[in-house]
Amino acid sequence: MPLEMLAGAWLVSLLINDDKRRDIFVKTFFYINMIAGLWIVAEQIGIAKFPSPTFSNHNMLGPYLYLAIPFNFIYIIQQKMHSFLRALYIVINIIFVIFSFSSITYAACFFEIFIIMFFAYRAKLLDLKLIPYFCAISLGSIFLLNFFIGDKITPLLMREMKQISSGDIKTLTTKRDEIWLAALYYIKQKPFFGWGVNKFAAVHKEFLEAFADTLKLTSKRVFVHVHNLYLMIAFEVGIPGMLIFLTAMLLPIWDSFKRLFFSANKGDVWVIAFFSMFLGQLIYSLAGEMIHHMRADVAVLLWVCWGIFSVYDKNEKTQTLA
Incomplete structure (x- = not known):
């Protein structure tokens, strides 16, 4: 993990250190x-x-x-607004x-x-009357937009529906199963310490040269990453390193789970x-990556979340940041 990301998470924890600052952050982040x-x-x-190459x-x-959806919904749920406007914001995010x-x-x-x-809804922060609102608005918005831009949306949606409903593993994973197969093969060769950072493209090329015809692979494209965070980490630093990272991911889930089900608030x-x-x-x-260099510009949002979470006060009586 780059040092600047850890420093960024620490800085966020200092800057967004009380309710007022967090509210300002969420409001600004929401409209952006x-x-x-x-x-x-x-x-x-x-x-x-889009002017930035990030989303090219x-x-x-x-x-x-x-990463953005949870923060957006925090703002929508917290703010006092008309039910129709709240539904509209939910629809836009959907x-x-x-x-x-x-x-x-x-x-x-x-x-x-x-x-x-x-x-x-369980905490009585959301009214179920919103459901008909945002269902109707969502369907109507997509229908009208599709009509005005010349039916450009339908083919893209049909492509995704075909992929999701497919019983063929290659169609369902857009042939990523072949990349995962290559990653598993090399992880088995160096299970404890891995191959090192930024080595996947080179070893994937060797894998294709050796096994593409034997395994009847449909693609001979050389990939620079695995399209699976767990396999990528296991490939680079070994299975023990991947398990440590997985544990780090599970700890905030478990902590949040306990607060949601067993805390007073x-x-x-x-x-x-x-x-x-x-x-x-x-x-x-499971099918994407986040912390590696090719996602570093968007990954800053993850470190923001981890930074806020890391200092979130465990004392339920105060409900402030430590």
């Missing part, structure tokens, strides 16, 4: 995400161009969305997820949204956000 999200949707359907690779949308056109992003983000809405929206975000990270990592 609304603007960026609408721009990204416009780019996805070909009617605008559409695989970047997944990690951006699963549309952001839909327009990622990524199956693993769907799995991670919609699971996050379900978790957030379940616990928010079960409606703490920050704990709900932590729980959903870290679960989303766990799911997204």
